[in-house]
Amino acid sequence: MPLIACPVCEKQVSKRALACTGCGEPDPARYHSRNTWLGRLFWLAVWVGIGVFVWIEVVPMVMALFKQ
Known part of the structure; x- marks a missing residue:
């Protein structure tokens, strides 16, 4: 089972985990x-x-310039 580092607490957690066990x-x-x-x-x-x-x-400012 591959592990990844949690982006918040950097604890090793499974890729399939629904939530980090640390944070x-x-x-x-x-x-x-x-x-x-x-x-x-x-x-x-x-x-x-x-x-x-x-x-x-x-x-509108540009249009006013061209009307003159």
């Missing part, structure tokens, strides 16, 4: 994939926010 981290084998997903979701929200800001603030 209780749920599903330590998928810790990095969860963090990657949350990181991508965060940056998607940031880019959407920037896009909304540009659409509401910058586009």
